[in-house]
Amino acid sequence: MIEIRGLTKRYGKLTAVDNLWLTVERGDALGFIGPNGAGKTTTIRMLATLLAPDAGTARVGGHDIRKEPAGVRAMVGYMPDFFGVYDDMMVWEYLDFFAAAHRVPRSQRPRLIGDVLELTDLGSRRDESVNSLSRGMKQRLCLAKTLVHDPEVLLLDEPASGLDPRARMEVRELLRELCKLEKTLLISSHILPELAGLCNKIAIIEEGRLVTAGSVDEISAQLQGGTRLVVELCERSAEACEFLAALESVASAVEGDGRIEAVYQGPEGDEHEVLRALVLEGFKVRGFREEEIDLETIYVRSTQGLGS
C-alpha cells in the first residue's frame, strides 16, 4: 500500500531523509519510530505530497507521490504533528470544511461527520466551538478530520504527543479502533511504548536512515540471533543445559536463576521439537516457553551506537 523507494530530502547540507526504502502492506499498522530530528515528519510530509523529495519517490496505493499527487491525496488521511488554527469554528463546521475540501458530496457529509464524531467520542461536542475543546479533544478532532473522506491510508505524525497521560490513553484506544477498520496505518512516535501492542510492524529511523524494519517478531529474532527459549526443570538443570547446547537446532544455552535460556535456530515453528528431545531424554520439564522481547528492548538494541 505504501512503497518508499530511495526517498531523500536535504535541507542545505543536512540530509534529513537519506535514501529510505520501506514497504507497508495493506492492513499493516507500522510504527515509525525514531528520536526527535530523525526525519519522521519530513518523510510523512513527503508521503502526504506536501513536500517534494530531492531524490527517490514513493507510491501510495499505486499512485506516485511525484507524478500523481491528487491520486495520493484522495487515498491518504494525514494528521500533522501540530493542530492548525481554525479556532473560531464549531466542531461540525470544522469537519464539514475538510469534507468539502475533499469533495465529499454535501448530501453525504452529515452522515460521515456523525460517524467520525462517534468514533472519536466527540458526538456531544458537535455544536461547540473548537476553541472550547481540551488539548486531548482537539487531538481527537484532528484525527476525526483525518478520517472524514474515509481514506484507506492514515499517516499520523506523533498523534499522542504533548498530551497528558489520560488523553494519551484515549488516543491509543482510538488508534486501536482504527487498526480494526482495516486501514493501513503509519504512526510516528519518538516514544516507543506508545506504539507497543498497537503496531504489527515497526521501522526504526535515526539521522534520516533506516536502522531496521520488519514485523516485531522478525526484528526480535534478528536481533537476538534466533528465538529465545526459556526452559525450567524440576531437577538436573545443569545437565539439561549441556544437553540443549549440544542439539543441532540450538545455538547456545546458558543456565542461571533456576532456568535455562536457549537460543533456537532451527526451522520456525519446530521449537516444540526441543521440548520433545528433553522429555525423551528423561528430563522433568516444568516450564517451556518462548520469551517475548518487548519493543523497548528492540529499540535500544537496534539504535545502539548510532547518534550521539
Ligand SMILES: Nc1ncnc2c1ncn2[C@@H]1O[C@H](COP(=O)(O)OP(=O)(O)O)[C@@H](O)[C@H]1O
Ligand atoms: N524546514 C526545514 N528546514 C531546515 N531543516 C529542517 C526543516 N525541517 C526539518 N529540518 C531538520 O531535518 C531533520 C529532520 O526533522 P524532522 O523530519 O522534523 O524529524 P522528526 O519528525 O523525526 O523529529 C532535523 O534535523 C530538522 O532540524
Ligand SMILES: [Mg+2]
Ligand atoms: Mg516530527
